[in-house]
Amino acid sequence: MKIAVLTPTFLRYSGIDRVAEQNIRKYLEKKNDVTLIAFQASMDLPGAKIREIGMPKSPFWERLYRLFFFVDIFKIWKISSLLKSKDVVISHQYPMNIIAWVAKKRFGVRYIYYDAGIAPPETFSTFGEKMYIRLFRFLTNLTARGADEAISISEFLQGVLKKETGLESKVRYVEIDSRRFHKNVDNLLISEVKQKHKLGKNVMVYTGRVSPHKGIHILIDAFKIVKKALPDAQLVIIGKHTFGNYSEELKKNSPEGVIWAGFVTDERMAGYYAASTIYVTASLWEGFDMPAVEAQACGKRVVAFTVGSHPEVIKSGTLVREQTAEKLAQGMLAELTR
Numbered sequence: 001m002k003i004a005v006l007t008p009t010f011l012r013y014s015g016i017d018r019v020a021e022q023n024i025r026k027y028l029e030k031k032n033d034v035t036l037i038a039f040q041a042s043m044d045l046p047g048a049k050i051r052e053i054g055m056p057k058s059p060f061w062e063r064l065y066r067l068f069f070f071v072d073i074f075k076i077w078k079i080s081s082l083l084k085s086k087d088v089v090i091s092h093q094y095p096m097n098i099i100a101w102v103a104k105k106r107f108g109v110r111y112i113y114y115d116a117g118i119a120p121p122e123t124f125s126t127f128g129e130k131m132y133i134r135l136f137r138f139l140t141n142l143t144a145r146g147a148d149e150a151i152s153i154s155e156f157l158q159g160v161l162k163k164e165t166g167l168e169s170k171v172r173y174v175e176i177d178s179r180r181f182h183k184n185v186d187n188l189l190i191s192e193v194k195q196k197h198k199l200g201k202n203v204m205v206y207t208g209r210v211s212p213h214k215g216i217h218i219l220i221d222a223f224k225i226v227k228k229a230l231p232d233a234q235l236v237i238i239g240k241h242t243f244g245n246y247s248e249e250l251k252k253n254s255p256e257g258v259i260w261a262g263f264v265t266d267e268r269m270a271g272y273y274a275a276s277t278i279y280v281t282a283s284l285w286e287g288f289d290m291p292a293v294e295a296q297a298c299g300k301r302v303v304a305f306t307v308g309s310h311p312e313v314i315k316s317g318t319l320v321r322e323q324t325a326e327k328l329a330q331g332m333l334a335e336l337t338r
Contacts, residue, residue: 001033001087002032002085002086002088003027003033003035003087003088004034004035004083004086004089004090004103005024005034005035006036006038006091006092006096006100007036007037007092007096008038008040009038009041010038010042010043010050011040012042012265015116015208016092016093019153020036021045025045028045028048034048034049035051036048036049036051037051037079037082037099038050038052038053039052039054039055040052051082059242066094066095067095069095076099076102080099080103080106081106083099083100083109087109088111088112089103089104089110089112090112090114091111091112091113092114092116093140094136094139094140095143097143097146097147100147101143101147104146110148112148112149113144113147113149113150113167114150114151114153115144115151115153115161115287116153116157116287116288117152117153117154117157117285118133118136119284120137121133121134121137123213123215123285124213125212125246129243141165145165145166145167147167150167150169151169151170152169152170152171153171153174153309154173154287154312154313155171155309156287156308156312157169157287157309158171173288174290174293176294176297178297180267181270181273181294181297182270182298183298185270185298186271189268189270189271190275193275194275197236197259199236202230202232202233202234203236203276204235204236204276204277204280204332204336205235205236205272205275205279205280206219206236206237206238206239206280206282206291207239208281208283210239210240210246210247211243211246212243213284214239214282215281215282215305216237216282217246217249217250217253217282218323218324218325219237219280219281219282220250220255222328222332223235223257223329224325225325226329226333226336227255229333230336230337233336234259235257235258235259236276237258237259237260238262238263238264238269238272239262273294273298273300274298277300277336278300278303278317279292279295279296279301279317280302280304280328281302281305282304282305282323282325283304283307284307284323286304286309288313289304289314292304292314296315296316300316301335302318303317303318303320303328303335304318305319305323306319306320306321307323318334318335
């Protein structure tokens with residue numbers, strides 16, 4: 001079968017892109033002919049044809065271009081022409097949905113929408129961010145409605161998609177790499193992580209985008225409360241910074257014990273989970289939460305808010321109903337001292 005996978009970017013730090021990567025590997029194992037099309041791609045995937053279609057380099061213009069991609073009629077027509085010979089086109093989010101929908105209309109190609117969800121506008125901090133996300137969600141839902149089939153990565157998202165678009169979808173949970181994430185992580189890798197960051201006994205780890213909807217500001221405020229009870233507590237924050245001003249404010253507000261580890265590869269991530277006491281997140285919305293599932297696979301308990309898919313995927317730890325730093329800190333302390 002000839003399959004085209006469309007995703008806005010194909011980068012290691014993006015959760016959606018990691019889902020796309022997992023799926024492509026499965027398609028290749030079944031001897032399918034797979035072409036990946038993305039605006040920007042940095043991951044290598046032997047066996048798949050990867051085509052970058054380009055976008056502005058500046059983060060500001062990149063976001064605007066992605067939002068108003070529907071006006072680039074020439075590129076949409078050109079890229080959709082590449083899909084003429086495909087049996088199926090699988091699109092991960094707007095604006096790639098436009099290309100998939102046009103290919104369906106022009107050539108009768110089967111269009112599957114792969115739903116990883118979009119955080120609601122109220123989880124962002126500034127008026128501009130809220131408006132951008134509101135428009136992005138609207139355009140994603142609008143262009144998803146033309147799909148022949150839809151797949152959601154959680155029951156939570158299945159319900160949201162049905163409510164917002166009328167689309168029925170199958171639930172397909174994200175699979176965790178059990179060869180990498182398990183309870184017997186290499187002791188040498190754990191030691192390297194501990195030595196690098198001088199980690200002690202009460203260590204909390206978070207990994208994901210450093211973005212307002214991930215609630216990092218709440219997490220840091222909760223850590224301050226934990227720090228009063230457990231002075232030796234440490235919080236390791238791992239992930240790519242995608243909102244410059246937000247990140248600057250977070251760092252100014254960070255007390256001693258917060259460790260900004262930056263981006264960490266999958267190959268080393270298991271060492272961070274294993275070196276921690278618990279995994280923590282203050283995310284205000286999650287369509288799945290792959291890191292929380294990976295941490296549990298490494299034998300770690302999780303503290304998180306009862307939002308999105310968390311009741312589905314967090315089986316070991318504490319779910320906090322009230323989305324405040326005080327309540328989150330109580331959950332963190334309960335897990336650290338249990």
